[in-house]
Amino acid sequence: MTTLLRGGTIITGAGQRRADLLLDGEKIAWVGRGPQAADREVDVSGCFLFPGFIDAHTHFDLDVANTTTADDFCTGSRAALRGGTTTVIDFACPNKGESLHHGLDLWHQKADGRTFCDYGFHMTIDDWNESIRAELPDMFAQGISSFKMYLTYPAMMIGDRDIYWALKELKRLGGIAGFHCENAGVIDGMIAERKAAGELSPASHPRTRPPYLEAEAVSRLLRIAQAADAPVVIVHLTNREALLEVDHARKRGQTVYVETCPQYLLLDESVYFNEDYSAAARYVCAPPLRDKAEQEHLWKGLRRGAIQTVSTDHCSFTLAQKDMGREDFTKIPGGLPGVETRGELLYSYGVAKRKISAAQMCRVLSENPARLYGLYPRKGVLRPGSDADIVVYDPGASHVIRAEDCVANVDYNPYEGFVTAGGIRQVWLRGQLSVENGKVLVEAPAGKYMARGKNSL
């Protein structure tokens, strides 16, 4: 079965051009202009065609703080697909003391046959010893080329020596690691002080995780990476000082990749100071939302190419789950939903407001994550031979974001009331029309596990 998408404008990481796309089965067969025979034609004139978006930072079906995320692979990936994301890379997370293989099996059990978009896994390293080291080559053989380490969270954090050794080994094997950077010890101390003072509301959340303690952890991590002579990814970077540390490391000659998230580009910490507990608690995530002034630094970082990817850190909890911290802000499960809105938000508040170009949006949502995480050119580009993963974006179809219209398994949306500039008309996953005008057309999960290769960014 061949399909011709006729009349659209194709967006690439380098620019845009008027071109038609011929799909043959799951692949793109031809890109160009002029007559082309096809079994069916779809008129996409006036629309922008992006390569399917890749969300390289999701947490589906994850146990956090005595509860489990509201979205599992089924509901989370359905929401992702509705938002134009045709591939997610989720964080497989073995418990401390368990093998990486155990964690990988567990994540396959959670995801296989239940995922609506294509998917891969990063592997969390929360311990370092000879048996974990010995497991690494087989992780690569199983399509895991990227890893994650935490400089905070007692259940997952790993010490400087172990980061150093893990980075050296990953460098030897050709892998890459992403890091959650916040200073654990000082944050613990600040939390203890707030608790002793009886300041237990969500307003204490941003005050105990200030931006400079993120910058400190970024700086320390980058020095460890320097010692190991290894490339690293800083995930969910939120602020100017942290980005300055990255600039310094790059000037020293280090290879550093940076991810930020829509919540840090578009929301700010004032929401935590709302007297209404529920209105504030729903925004609790780590790192926290920052002062509004940080947003412009992040947009600028995207424009100058200092930030390579925008992923969501989708980690959703219902309002009832967020209620767990009424008596103590540290009991609020941390994380925000985001997979369903990322593409439209980045277009509306980035491209339409001229903060970034459509080509830059293509780079940070599709091309760069595909390259960085070993999916390119199968994913991340519209060219012959690539998977026919396509987002058809209609710049005329503006609407208001409302939780009640969304399909994620969560009863609020952090962007409630945001007005979009245009919207997603269609999402194609490997040649199949999967979403149209906000409706998910596929009934059974058809996502495939993507064994990934090495970084080519």
Ligand code: DUC
């Ligand atoms: N931060 C969150 O808010 N949730 C999930 C994990 C993380 O780092």
Ligand code: ZN
């Ligand atoms: Zn994190």
Ligand code: ZN
């Ligand atoms: Zn995360």
